[in-house]
Amino acid sequence: MSKFWTVVGFTIRNKIKAKSYVISTLILVAIISVVVNLPYMIDKFSSDAPDKIGYLTASTEEATQSSVTPSVVGDQMREYFSKQEHPDYEFVPIENQNSDEANEQKLLDALSNGDIDAYATFEEDGTSFPAMVLHADKVYSETSKANMQAALQSIKTQFALQGLGLTDEQQTALFSQAVVDSVKVDISNGEAVADDTKEKAGALYGAVYLILFLLFMTIMGSGQLIATEITAEKSSRVMEVLITSVSPLTQMFGKIFGMFIVGIGQTALLVAAAAVNLSLPHNESALNNIGVNIKDIPLDVFIYAIAFYLIGYFLFATLYAGVGSLVSRTEDLGQAVMPLMFLNLGGFYIGIFGLNAADASFVKVASFIPFFTPYAMFMRIGMSSVPVWEIMISLAVLLITTFVCGWLSAKIYRTGVLLYGKRPTIKELRKAMKAYKL
C-alpha cells in the first residue's frame, strides 16, 4: 500500500511542478475570470439606447386621406415600441417636406448627423397594406426584422379588425395568447413535483450541462495524460526498472489515482475561480438574471453527479492506461487512443443532445451502455424523472464494466509494457499474454 502512495505522490509532484500544467491552469483561470465577468463588461460598454428609426410624417396631400398611409403606420409603430419596457427601437417622426427629393435629402441628413440610426419608408404595392423598407448603413439581422415584422403584423391586424366592427371584448378574446406550460411530474404517482418552476429548470439545465462538460474535459485531459506518461515511461525504458520494483497493478492504479487528484485539483481550482468571480458584488445579479440559483438544484443530482463522475473517470482512465502501455513511441499514441476519444466524445454528445430530448428512446438505450452511462444516465436523472431501478441497473452495469476493464487493462498493461516495436495486434497481444502466463 505504501508503494501505491509513493507512485501517487510521484505522479502528482511531477505533474503539478511541470511548467505546462502551471501555465495551462493559469490561462484557464484567466479565461474563466474573463468569461464570468463578460456580461457585466458588455453591459458597461454597450449603450441601452434603442435604435432610432426615422419616418416621414404625413404630407399635406396625405393628411386629407383617411386610408392606411405610411405616416399612420409609422405612428402606430412608434406607439407599439414606446409601450415596451425596454424597446429595441424608437420610431422618430421626421417632418414631411412635401417633395420626394427634399424628403430624401432630409432623411439622409438626419441619418448622417446621427439623429437617427435608420429610416423607414413604406411602399404601397397595390395591396391594402404598405411594405416597410429599412434604410441604414448596416444590415438589420433576421431577429431585428422578425421583431419589426411582428410589430407591423399586429398593426395590420388591428387595421383589418377595425373594418369588421368587432366589440372590444371580441377583440380582446382574439388577441389573448394561447398558453403552453411544462410541469415535471413524479412518475410513480403522476403528481407534479413541487415548486418545479422555470427558474429551477434553468439552474438544472445549466448544472447538468456544466457537469457533462467537466466530465468530458477531465476524462479527455487526464486520459490523454495517463496514456502519454505510460508510453513515455515505456519508450524511455524506465518502465523496465519500474516493473522490477513494484507490481504493475500498483503502478498503473497509482498513476491513475495520482492523475485523478491532479485533474480534480485543477477542476476545483477552476470552479473556485468561477465562484470567486461570481461572488464579486457587480456580478451578484448576473446569475439571477439568467434564472439560475444553485440552491434550486436538488441534492441527489449532485450525489449522482459525483458517483457517475468517479466511475466514469476510472472506466476511461484504465482503458487509456491499457492503450498507453501498448504503444512504444509517443508519436504513435494519438492514433491508438482515437477509439477511446470517439467513445468519450459520443457519450458527451448524447448527453448534450439529451438535454433537450431527455426521453428520446436512443438516449434511454445509451444510458445503459456503460461507456455512455456517465453522460446519458446522469443527464436523464437531471432533466427527467428516472425510476430508481433504472439508475441502479445502469450503475451496476457501469461498475461491472469498470472492474472488467480495470482487470483487462491491468493484464494488457502487464503484457504491453514488455512489448516493443510496432503496436501489437490483438492476436499478438493474446499470444504474448499466454506466453507470459498472465
Next chain:
Amino acid sequence: MNPLVVERIVKNYGEKTAVNGLSLQVSEGEIYGLLGANGAGKTTTMRMVLGLIYPDEGAIRYNGQAYSKEQLHNLGYLPEERGLYPKVKVNEQLVYLAQLRGMSKKAAEVSLKKWLEQFEVSEYYGKRIEELSKGNQQKIGFIAAVIHDPQILILDEAFSGLDPVNVELLKAAVKGLRDSGKTILFSTHRMEHVEELCRNITIMHRSNPVVQGDVKAIKKQYPRERVMLATDRDVTGLETLEGVRYVTKHENVTEIGIASEDAAKRILHHAQGQADIERFELMQPTLNEIFIKTVGERHE
C-alpha cells in the same frame, strides 16, 4: 547455497523457443557473463530472472527460494537503454525508485549522495537527466540499479556506448560490488570486458546455451591456432610450411594461422634459420574468437 540458481529453464513464445534449457549458478562475489548475438535469448533470460515473465519449464531460485514479490528488493536491474525519466531531476527519481524498492527516503538520500561522490558527479544531484551527457546518464542509471544495495545485480549491456574513461569508472564500480560479495549477472557482446570481469560464462546461440563454464577452462578446450612472430629481418617462405593456414603481416609483428600446434615448431625452426627472433608466442584463443567460432559455426 548460491544466491542465484537457474535450473534448465525453457521459454516458448508460441511456436518459437526463446530459451531452451539454460542452467547456471552465480555465487557470492561473482560476475557471471551471459554472452550471445542479438536475439540469442539473453533479454528473455534476464526478464525471467527478474520475474517479469515466468519460465515454461525449469526453475529459478534466489537464495534457495522460488520467486516472490519480496525478492524485488533483493534485485537490482540496469536495462540496456538507461531507464530514467528524461525530465525529472536526478535526486527526485532516484529517491523515488529506491523508495519503490522498499528503502526509506532518508536512507535513499544518503546512498545517492555516496554514489554520486564515487562517480565524481555530485553536481548533478538536482539536474534533469536530459541535461546530462550519455555517459553521465549511464552512471545515474547504474546508481538507480544499485542505490538500494541489492544482493543480486542484473546488468544488461552496462558499458554500451560509453567512452573509455567512463567504461573504466563503471568497471571499477562493478568490481567493487563484486568484491563486496554481490552476485552479478552480466550480459554483453564486448568480449574484452568478459575476460576481465567474469569467472564463468554462458554463450547462447539461438536460444541454446552452446558454451558454458569457467573462462580459463573454456579457453583451454580450444586449440591454439595463432602464432605471433617478430624478427629483426623479414622472414620469407612461411606460407609454404606444412600446417600454415595464413600469414598476415602487421606493422611490427607477423600473425600466422596454424592448423595444429606442430606447425608452430616448424615456424620457429624456419624463422630461426633466417633471422633473430624478438618475439615468438603461441596465442591462446581470445573469447572473441571462441565466440565467433561457436556462434559462426552453428550459423547454418
